[in-house]
Amino acid sequence: MEASQVNNAPTSIRSPQIPTGTGNTFACLVRFALANIRRRPERFILSVLGIALAIACVTIVRTISTSFAITGEDSVIDVLGDAQLWVVPAAGVHYDPGAQALIADGPAPAIAPPDGWTGARVLSGVVELDGQSVSLRSSDQIASGEAALGAQLAARLGVRQGESITVGGQGLRVGIVGDGQSMAVPTAVARSLVGDNGWWLVYAPSGAEQRRDLAQTLGGAVGLPSTPDPSVTPDPKGDGLIYDTVGGSGPLTFEQKFSALFSGKVTSSALGLISTVGLGLGFVIAVSSFLAAVTERRREFGIMSSIGLADEVLYFFLVESAIVFLVAYIVGVVAAGAAVALVIPSLTTVTAWAQGAAVTAMFLPAMAIVGALVPVHRLLQQRPVSLLEER
Known part of the structure; x- marks a missing residue:
């Protein structure tokens, strides 16, 4: 081989995108994540159950809080009429x-x-x-x-x-x-x-x-x-x-203020504290689970990084974490609805449960993104060659 050909050879090869096969890029990411879940079902199940427990705690408190809010508004409307x-x-x-x-x-x-x-x-x-x-x-x-x-x-x-x-x-x-x-x-x-x-x-x-x-x-x-x-x-x-019930400042009516008063008694109580602690524990479980997954697959990701797929590593984990959190969310909110319906059926309504589940869902994107970013960021800070070393 001539020297000029050697000198002109590319020093690195970077794939512009993940191989798409018969589907699109997102479909490939989902298939990759599902394949990894099937390889390690016990880790997936434990992660889902741990996060679902935290989600259930938050959803139960939010459902009770919303039920009290609805009850408070209805009760004061029942009293006031048009006075x-x-x-x-x-x-x-x-x-x-x-x-x-x-x-x-x-x-x-x-x-x-x-x-x-x-x-x-x-x-x-x-x-x-x-x-x-x-x-x-x-x-x-x-x-x-x-x-x-x-x-x-x-x-x-x-x-x-x-x-x-x-x-x-x-x-x-x-x-x-x-x-x-x-x-x-x-x-x-x-x-x-x-x-x-x-x-x-x-x-x-x-x-x-x-x-x-x-x-x-x-x-x-x-x-x-x-x-x-x-x-x-x-x-x-x-x-x-x-x-x-007519005067006062702000956009809220008297009935809505009364409703917020009822709701605040729940969220500021011991139940509210438990839900906050539960949410924090769910986040710790998520980060720990993904950190362990990253450590276990460091050689695999070292190979991917060495051939120019470092960015794709992040995408893989984002999709995988999204699947874990989605399944955990479904399990958690269903369990929460069943628990509240069994314990306090007089306060439980489908509307309150749906609103409580919606409030809980607001936390999921941040938890899923951070849960994937923290471990993968640590991974990508290392050189590919160091990821390939035996430990």
Whole structure:
């Protein structure tokens, strides 16, 4: 061979792309990853189970959090209806899990709405019907001998429109109104069962329903403080508090703020901490698994790097990590949905589970990319010849 031919020979050969065969580049990457998974099924299974456990922890907490958020929003909508202001007692209100509704903790403040305003005093408490805790409220709009049940409550009690139920020894004919978890009865019946505990619903004068100063105006007239923030509780030494459902700043409605308050109690609790720790452990498991895979296949990748396929090594691991995380995600969210449905069926809905799964899915791309990048980056920092050395 002539010297000129030797000097003109290429010093390296780099493939412009991965051989495509009968499919495209992505299909080749997927086939390569699946082939590697079949060679080491035990590692794949252990990695999937470890990551799926972490995903299940996060999804369970997010599902519970979303369920509480939906419950909180529904419960406050059930209370307010179309009222602009909610005047609660000094003792406040609480959410009763058994009744699945908001309940007053004390007597409603003694107020007299100004001229032009309309106020409805609502008595509130809990009664037992057929072994079920039921939220009972008063209404001056309910005729004697009748009871208005929300559709969800009627379904829970197994009663239909026009049937009769016995409440406090009185027979009442059922009417289904709205979609809530409360039962409205005539005021006299409610007072005999739950006493004077309750709140006021106040309606602004016609044409002024959307004014931002309604709470301040009413507060000045009746001598009560007001707030648009549902996280603020009444002063136990005071007379009560006006919740402003119209005013306030920000894009969120009062109902949405109340919903966020319910959700925040879950995510900031011990459950939220457990889910965060679980997510971190899942990330550690992923990185450890891929790091072990890289170490085991270092000679294989050393050969690939030496013939100019260093970039393709990264693509291989990205696709393989994506497959691992996708399978782990499916296993994790299905297990989480089953666990929540078995443990707290009263709070679990498909909507809450889907939203919890969607929130969890937001973490996956970053975990999959970093889980592959960290080990492969360490690999590619070494020279190909060092990867080929026996250890």
